[in-house]
Amino acid sequence: MPVRVPMRSLDDTDPISLxxxxxxxxxxxxxQKRILKERVAKQVSDEIDAQLNKERQQAKRQSKPVKILLLGQSESGxxxxxxxFQLMCEPKAFRAERASWRAIIQLNVIRSLRIILEALAAASRSGDPPSPRSSYSSYSSRESIHPDSDLLSLRTRLLPLLEIEDALKRRLATPEADHLHEISSSSATPIPTISTIFRRRTNNEVVVNSSVAWQSAFMRGTDGRESFDTQNAVDWDAEDDPGPALHARSEDxxxxxxxxxxxxILDQQGIRLQxxxxxxxxxxEVVTSLRYVPTDDHILRARLKTLGVSEHRMHLTDPYNGITREFRFFDVGGQRSMVRFLAEHIISFECANSEDKRARWVPYFDDVEAIIFLAPISAFDQNLAEDRSVNRLADSVELWTAITSNQLLQKTNIVLFLNKxxxxxAKLASGIRFADFLPTYGLRPNDYDSVSKYLRKQFNGIMKRSSPSPRIFYxxxxHVTDPKSTAYILAGIKDMLMRSHLKESRLIL
Incomplete structure (x- = not known):
């Protein structure tokens, strides 16, 4: 017969005691079994607490990660x-994604093909005046150029390839895309909601959310291996693989x-695909070949338009003392409203009614060690896709002024890339005059050395005038699609940031 254990009096109103x-x-x-079980559970709990405390103590002893913000308009680089940076610092991880970039390059090819076919369709419509996309064209706007029967026949044979874009989009569309945020500026036009991986198609270009790991849609599993053959990561026999269709129409x-x-026709319409x-x-011939695998150079040149802010973590080692630090790169999507919102409000905390936005964005932009600002100076004769009335170079200058004049960024290193x-x-050599688009350039020579020297001086002058405190002009x-020259520049920036961070951490003198 079981022995009744005396019970202490309980407060019936106390559910925890009960x-x-x-x-x-x-x-x-x-x-006895219950007591033993409780002891084991307590031991496990104590071990977990001890491990968490150990990790907290280690985190306190370690330096904070080096945060770097990449800013610039869309297509700035x-x-x-x-x-x-990934190719230079983490080449294995970079090349592990090689198979996924094959699909993006195929998308790039289809987008270029679509632009050409649409230009031919516009030119074939009799009586339609050309509508230049830029202010420069070597053809008179009064000329009429029409495709011949051979071109129209080529267009008919190539039109079915445009369906490849939809097939690739279906493979890119993943469930993770639903976990996204809506960000809007309280002072201007709202930033569009990013509710799916494909928010919209701008100029026939696929747009994806930067927080979605799209690469896995185009890669076979690696089974946890550190290295693997890229050929094995591509599903060559997939029914929806566009490779065979592109190869079949490569000559066309x-x-x-x-x-x-x-x-x-492209020149008349101001379209410069190059x-x-x-x-x-x-x-x-190369990118449409059977069993094509992208090279490093192809991956660097591949274009995938993103919206939102993506975080990339890398561990870089100081070559002088072997100390490794975590670098966190924040890539801000080039949408104009997003970039301007961050530059003028988020970082400076000056946006009215932005408490929720601060809480969401502060973890990304608090304690930014450096900003790499990219200004595509080749775009001096182009306008923004978002606002055709705004010159792209003028927009970069305006954003540069906002960044360098920010009070909270006065101690932040800002590195300027006058890119492309x-x-x-090539533009200057072809006869396009810089002064036609920037009258302040005056009668200076229309060559690369003179133009680049002028722009460097102008950006430096803006920093000197607008910066709250004196700072070094880096x-x-x-030409960031040139890996050799870019690697040399990035290595210097990495060493500069590494040594600056170690000095602040008092790890070196």
Whole structure:
């Protein structure tokens, strides 16, 4: 017969005491088992608490991560700069995603093809006057250029390839895209809600949310291996793989791109695909080959438009003392309203009615060690896609002024990349006059050395006039799709930030 254990009096109104009290009919054996079980549970709990306390103490002893913010308008080269950092500092991780970039390059090819086919359709409509996208064209706006029967036949054969874009979009669409936020500026036009991985298509370009891990949609599992053959990461036999279809029409696409009438029509409409990120038309034979795998150079040139802010963590080692630090890069999507909102409000905490926004964004932008600001100086003759009345170079100057004049950023290192110098050189050499778009340039020579020197001086002058306190002007003339020259610049920036961070941590003198 079970022995009744005496019970202490309980307050019937105390649910915690009732829950912790032993059963009224508990036997001595059950009591021993319960006590042993409680001891084991307490031991496990104590071990967890000790481990958490140990981790907290280690976190206190370690230096804070180095936070770097990448800023610049859309197509300024932020994502390419980040890819260069990954290639330089974490090459294994960079190349592990090689298979996924194959699909993005295929998307780039289809987007370029779509632009050409739409330009041909516009030119074939009789009586339609050309509508230049830029102020420069070597053809008179009164000329009428129409595609011949050969071009129209090529267009008909290539139109089915445009369906590849929808197939790739279906593979990119993942459930994780639903966990997103709506961000809006209280003082201006609201920033669009990002509710799906594809918010919209701007100029026939796929737009994805930067927080979604889209790479996994195009890669087979690696089974936890540190290294693997990229060929094995691609599902070559997938029914929806666009590779065979692109290969079958590769010669037609090459004929289309090399046709002199196509070049004339594009030029008349102010379309310069060679200057666009994700331009692969000169390498169609390579990128449409069967079992094509992107090179590092192709990945750097691949274009995937993103919205939102993405965080990328890397561990970089100081070559002088072997100390490793965590670097966190925050890539701000180039949408104009987003960039301006961050530059003018989030960082400076000056936005009215922005308590919720501060709480959401402060973890990203608190204690920013450095800002890498990219200004695409080749875009001096182009206008913003978001606002055709605003010159792209003027927009970069306006944003640069907002950043350098910010009171809370006066101690933050700001590194300026005057980017896309290769395209700038080509434009000036072709006869496009810089002074036609920036009258303040005056009668200075229309060559790269003179123009780049002028722009460097102008950006430096803005910093000197607007900065709340004196600061060093770090400026580089860059072509971030050139991995060799960019790696040299980024290595210098990494060492500068590493040593600056170690000095603040008092780890070096």
């Amino acid at each position: 829950a912790l009290a032993p059963p009224q009919d508990e036997s001595p054996d059950d009591r 932020k994502s390419t700069t980040l890819k260069n 696409m090459q004929r289309l791109w090399e046709h002199p009438t196509v070049r004339a 200057e666009s990120p994700g331009f692969f038309l000169d390498e169609l 110098i290769d395209i700038l050189q 400026c580089h003339l860059t």
